[in-house]
Amino acid sequence: MNQSDIAKLRLFNQQITAKKFTSAKEIVAWMGAMQAQDFPMAKLAVGVRLPNATDKMIEAALDKGEILRTHLMRPTWHFVSADDIYWMLELTAPQIIASMKFREKWLGLTNTILAKSNRVIEKALTPDKHLTRDELVAELTKAKIRTDENRASHLFMQAELEGLICNGKTNGKKQTYALLEKRVAKKKILGREKSLAVLAQRYFSSHAPATVQDFSWWSGLSMTDARNALDMIKSKLVTKTINGNTYWLPDSFSLPQKNNSIFLLPAYDEFLISYADRSASIAEKHQRVSVSANGIFHPPIVIDGRVTGLWKRTIEKKRLVVETNFFRAHSKKEKQTIYYAAEGLGRFLGVEEVHCRF
Numbered sequence: 001m002n003q004s005d006i007a008k009l010r011l012f013n014q015q016i017t018a019k020k021f022t023s024a025k026e027i028v029a030w031m032g033a034m035q036a037q038d039f040p041m042a043k044l045a046v047g048v049r050l051p052n053a054t055d056k057m058i059e060a061a062l063d064k065g066e067i068l069r070t071h072l073m074r075p076t077w078h079f080v081s082a083d084d085i086y087w088m089l090e091l092t093a094p095q096i097i098a099s100m101k102f103r104e105k106w107l108g109l110t111n112t113i114l115a116k117s118n119r120v121i122e123k124a125l126t127p128d129k130h131l132t133r134d135e136l137v138a139e140l141t142k143a144k145i146r147t148d149e150n151r152a153s154h155l156f157m158q159a160e161l162e163g164l165i166c167n168g169k170t171n172g173k174k175q176t177y178a179l180l181e182k183r184v185a186k187k188k189i190l191g192r193e194k195s196l197a198v199l200a201q202r203y204f205s206s207h208a209p210a211t212v213q214d215f216s217w218w219s220g221l222s223m224t225d226a227r228n229a230l231d232m233i234k235s236k237l238v239t240k241t242i243n244g245n246t247y248w249l250p251d252s253f254s255l256p257q258k259n260n261s262i263f264l265l266p267a268y269d270e271f272l273i274s275y276a277d278r279s280a281s282i283a284e285k286h287q288r289v290s291v292s293a294n295g296i297f298h299p300p301i302v303i304d305g306r307v308t309g310l311w312k313r314t315i316e317k318k319r320l321v322v323e324t325n326f327f328r329a330h331s332k333k334e335k336q337t338i339y340y341a342a343e344g345l346g347r348f349l350g351v352e353e354v355h356c357r358f
Helices: 003-013 024-031 039-047 055-063 085-107 111-125 133-142 151-161 192-206 212-219 223-236 284-290 332-349
Strands: 067-072 076-081 165-167 176-179 237-242 245-250 262-264 300-303 306-316 319-326 353-357
Touching: 003 245, 024 039, 024 055, 024 067, 024 076, 024 192, 039 055, 039 067, 039 076, 039 332, 055 067, 067 085, 067 151, 076 085, 085 151, 085 192, 111 133, 111 151, 111 176, 133 151, 151 165, 192 212, 192 223, 192 245, 212 223, 223 237, 223 245, 262 332, 284 306, 306 332, 319 332, 332 353
Parallel strands: 319 353
Antiparallel strands: 067 076, 067 165, 165 176, 237 245, 262 300, 300 306, 306 319
């Protein structure tokens, strides 16, 4: 096994080249959680892993509460299956809340203010309302709770991490918040040890080959917790040592054959962002172009597991335009396949006319 094999196996295990699920809830559960701060791109990240998916199909799963968008792990926005939300919050929220204390102190957000904010938010959303961020900010302002200087983001994140709120139904093109217990009936908590094992199993099944450092980065767990979690499930895994690094993967793996796969993956896709070491899929000199200094990931063009350029999309008079920024020369055949991938993006978005600018 070499670096190229690692990248191809990740495409396979992440269900990009092999699609065995048919619903958003199934693929999100398989992945454990999927980063989702860029909402349109996050919907595409789910869609690229499902056959014949559409943007409307992913939004419908969110509106039905089958998958949820909330803050988890590192922390940032993630999609998570409704079946997993409570045990995952129990596992990851305490350390995130602890990490926020310094910034909250600087903003003057005391425990008293945070508790008051939760009460205001809960009252505004009771019994089963779905309100936009602006509507909730107005309620907080009426209660004389400051929301400037990014305080609102901290207040909402605190409410999410405490299991009070999550995403509600989309209101036009606006995202909303709703009470979590109204969207998902509270389920039995797994307990910390079981949760660690389940999270590790999800990660190493869906993201393998991966190192324990990769798992720690993805989950936000300390290296001690990450190693303990891996110890609980490693009897079901095998290891491969490549360039001095130990990679873990399911014991029933087989190397996928070369298939000249080409994908237009979304920004922040798990294929890149879920690993501490991304060298198997992208050259170091290209990482500086693909990921900005402040951590913004740009949408990559991926050929046989390697990032060969970036792409961006615009809608011009009901026509999808895909523009490319190549890291190397691309053959006529590769460009044609990129165009086919762009057509697939058009079908996902419900746009019939597609144009590529190479």
